[in-house]
Amino acid sequence: MGTNLVVLLAILTPMIGALVVYFASKAISETAGAFLTVVVSAVTAVLVISLYPTVMAEGFYWEVFSLLPAIPLVLAIDALGMHVGIIASVMWVFATLYSVEYMIPEHAKTRFNAFLLLSLGGMMGIVFTGNLFSLFFFFEFMAIVSYVLVVHEEDEKSLKAGFKYLFMGVVGGLILLLAIIATHEIAGTTDLTGRGLAALKESPNFVLIFWAFILGFAVKAGMFPVHVWLPDAHPVAPTPASALLSGVMIKAGAYGMIRTVYGIYGPGVLANFNTGHMLLILGVITMILGSGCAIMQKEIKRLLAFSSVAQIGYIVVGIALLSPTGLTGAVLHIFNHAITKGTLFMCAGAIIYKTGLRQLSDLKGIGKNMPVTMMCFTLAAISMVGLPPFAGFISKWTLAQGSLEAAELGVISSGAGLAMVGVFLLSSLLNAVYYGPIVIGAWFGADEHAAGHGHHAGPVNPPKGDENVDPTALMLLPMSILALGTLYFGLFPTYPLTMAETVAKFFFGL
């Protein structure tokens, strides 16, 4: 019962916390509310982490009550849920801490903080539920509350992007619901804790339902061809929210895809169908297309958003490889991308917060003015490109090994296995093509700021000469910890790698 309570609290703390934060902000001050947000996130993170020993030892399953007849609300945690849950709750702590200072000049801080926490609650719910109906409930909840984060600025651009986000989220949710209902009809259960629902495999509508699932989750994940909302929605949100949207929330989609492919269908089943290959191809397209678009971007946050599309491609490919190492790579990359993209967004946000510069052409020489910020950016960018000894390298290596393993297992042809290695390398090269110039330009070359040439969304305050405009420790702390994290989890990837391997072993029954 003790564990039950902790799990329940892990979901409810942020939700109740949202109310507390709301009223505390009204009653005391917005600053107090902001700090309270951090506290609530931290409490959630502690609760989630405290579950780790129990969950890893014996798992967790609890039917709370019946939503409808025969559709219980089930809370269940396994290694995958634990993994994503820890990532999400810890990233939230960093993002909320970062947002304390970042949001000072912004309006409607109370609303922002409250909805940030509600999103956390939704995220926790998604990863801690044990059947599809419960998952769907939290999935939609998060989609709707995070809409408020996207449209926070309330200007034309963000409203437009927010509408797109909401709309696609709703449509994706409807399609997902359809798949869930169909699954329930056929299999009589929507249990997510297993390794494939036997009845579903017999159904003639096998493929159709599979794609309904994938499409529903792909919208959230930002996979091609339903990625179009992502590069609009992520950049317009305030940076802490961008970091979470891009770093964590799209992973809810990836999480759903893993559950679909491995938890509902099972790898053995899909290997015999072309659907797995189709998903693989979509993943590859997502990967290359995201990078290809990112190269052409002129605004930093939009570039980062497209980069997220590309990285989701890695994860989708890892899932679709249907090999233990491939899945390990995908699950590992969920972790690595979260900290890396989180860092990058926070650094970009710090630059925008201090100088108002967002055009890439304006960021030349910014390293001289914001050395700590740009150092964090550099570390994370190297991790993104995938050079050792950074976190990105480990996931890239694992994924490439996974594609060759898939060829060995006969899931894909051996030529395709080699081609996948080529795709990973090409993608790394493309990453270097768009991250390289930012980093090199920031540290070396032009001394003069080219500010004022590009289009600026807000007020611009370019630094003069060598003046140091790094933000205060409150903002530097979360991003430097995360940046060092990309290095640490590259040098010593034991924790995420073990988690990912545990997940893969579970789903492949090893």
Next chain:
Amino acid sequence: MAANAVMQVMAGPATAKVVETIAGPVTPDVSWMAYLPLLAVIVPWIGAVITALVARKVNETDNKIRHVLTCITAISAFVIVVLMQKPVVQGIEVGGQLYKGLELHLPLVLGKGITFGVAPIGLLIATVTSLIWALSSIYATSYMTIEHAPRRYFLFVILTLGANLGVLLSKDLFTLFLFFEMMAVLSLTLVVHNENGPAMAAGKVFNYMGTIGGLLLLGGMMILYSKTGTLDIAPMTDLIEATMPGALKYVVAALMILGFGSKAGIFYMHIWLPEAHPVAPTPASALLSGLMIKTGAYGILTTVCMLFAPDPHHAAHGMTTLNYIGYAVIWVGIGTMFFGVVNALLSTNCKRMLAYHSVSQMGYIVMGVGVAGYLGNEGAMGLAGSAYHMVNHALFKAGLFFSVGAVYFHTHELDMYKLGGMIRNMPFTAVACLVSVFGITAMPMFNGYASKTLLHHAIEEAYTHSAHFTASHQPDTLLLIAEAIFVLTAFGTFCSNAKMWSFVFIWKRPEKYKDVPPEPMSMRIAMGILSAVIIFVGLKPHFLINHYIGPALGSYGMDPASYAYSKIYYLGYMTSKIHLLYDPLTMEVLTKYNVGDFLGVGIATLGGGLYFILGYRFGWFHAAPPEWTSVKYQYTKFATKFIDTLSAVSIAVSDGVNKFYYDATAILNPISSISLGTSETVNNSYYAIAPKFIRFITGASSVTSEAVDGAYARAGDVVMKAAEGTTHFDRAIDRSYDRSGELVRGAAARTQAFDRSIDSSYERSGELVKKVAMETDRFDRHLDESYEKSGELVKRVAMETDRFDRQLDEAYEEAPKKSLTFWDKFLGRQEGGEFDIKSLGFDTLLMAIVLGVFLFVLIYYTHF
């Protein structure tokens, strides 16, 4: 950190047999030694960071601290590397057991764990690397006074040292790759140090080629690891043959050779080298050109000669995998050396020329590796020659860069045609430069002679042995051409270097350089030590062969019984006796074995000299090749096109998908128009029905109202009548009172008291009646009021209805306007924007999708 130090037992070179036995318990003193490779990497890093933290400013005190700390760090790295010689080459005896080689496994790092391990050739290059790094640091203490950002320079140059040593001290490819990439990233800061246009452009090329090379290497490693399950730098020919039948092993070899080759500067991967090396500050150029590219060459050597190592005891029959790879690598080397030297001849910038010579000299090294692979277990000559030449090239190339930099230090001029006569200002530099020039042109008694002799023998052996591999059992004539190109390159090397030296130091001195001061002391120290080493190696060429290269040959699968194997030692010995020409015995041996080599150098010198004279006379050195022959131009064109196309396609696809969603509405035009039509019809019907309905309601209301009025009126009559009746009754009572009063008065006349009381009772009852009447009156008024009120009510109802009607009308009128603003807000449309089908956007799509979902459900249930 959980470090698991293991000493590996390897048999000595005498038996030339590798015994892979992991020692059991590790004795304390042995394990201390095992940490040396890690120290060699870590110490420079710690030293560099401490230096940067201690000396923050650019002033005299901080500069001094920085210089001292940097030199101490670099020298301690050198000491650490030198300490490794004994355990690695000679071995140390612990408990009666001979341990050879160092190995250190760090299991947690990078997931797979990394392994340091020291092999003799790697150690040899590491020794030279750390030596020259220390000299370069000493040199830089004065040179960097003319450059900006010394703090950054010294930080990154020493960080790079750690990474560079890591590459050479790795036991597996995974570890090697880690340091290889680190070095690439860290050394970028040295290339772009000047931060001007050329430096930034060179940095770009350097970065891209480094990344591409790293990725090619990574690709090869990924496949290799996936197939064989190991990345150990150890012979694994059998494993490779077993796990990768067919073309895959060639793919792996090609990827790895190209990957390493991009760093080594092999032909077609070299484009970054002549860009990046000249723009870096000179001490860094020396390191880039002399040492860092050696990691690439070392990698190629490792790939070809170690991973695909031949069976030491059985010469292969027919072409094996290794033969094919080796043959290809020979030609890569030949192409590189010739291409490099041609470009060097056409260069005017001294540093650029030296950079092209690096390309050319790397060609020699790569060719040697190729021969080693081609000849299998008889390729000891090629292997020894390339390993030796890696060391020698490092020495003389650093010397050349140092002397050119010393000239630049005061003159700020790198164009050799604009300099001259500097020997009068800086004789020390001139002599040091000449020593290095003799080294690179392979003059006897200077270091290049021994290695180039070995390499020349190697290519000759490749030619003579090629008969084993050809179908006709005749030697491969192509290899004879290769040998010719080898000699031709030697011409060019002599010509180009002689030209550079004479133009800079001898030719007529321009007026403005008359008062150029001599080189600073630190530069003299660096150049002096380097020259001394060059001459030492030149005079004692067998020193390195005996101490490093010879003992290593066995581990590369070279057959100790082969002719080449013993000849290397012999050649080493002979070349060392070259200064003893007067000795008749030596003379006799020389004539027998060495005269050819000696003559070879003579021919190269003469040919080079002739070429120099002719070239100078006819202006060949200023010929400019057309742009399309430039490899960089071809690359840039391809790369630009590729990236542009890819991005353009990506954007187009992404936008296309986006637009598709918007345009999807066009397909659903009928649905939208039907919806719109329906909506309007309903709207119109509302217009039609509503007024009627309201009129009906109003009419009914008024009728009701009148009816109620009538009813009230009637009811009023009744009440009035009742009231009248009451009055009547009242009057009747009055009358009866009157009557009874009279009656009573009559009676009262009799009883007064009774009468009075009766009177008052009458009065009272009269009042009562009056009160009743008054009440009635009030009720009547109330009734009137209520009549009025109910009238108002009806009126009000009518008015409300009217207003509601008006509001309805207004609402209908406003309805389209309002919904437009709503969508405007969401879709970000401009005020008063046109309302066309395209701007329907997502709402229509929503409908479409919902419809789609319905269809889906329909299909689903029909199938189910």
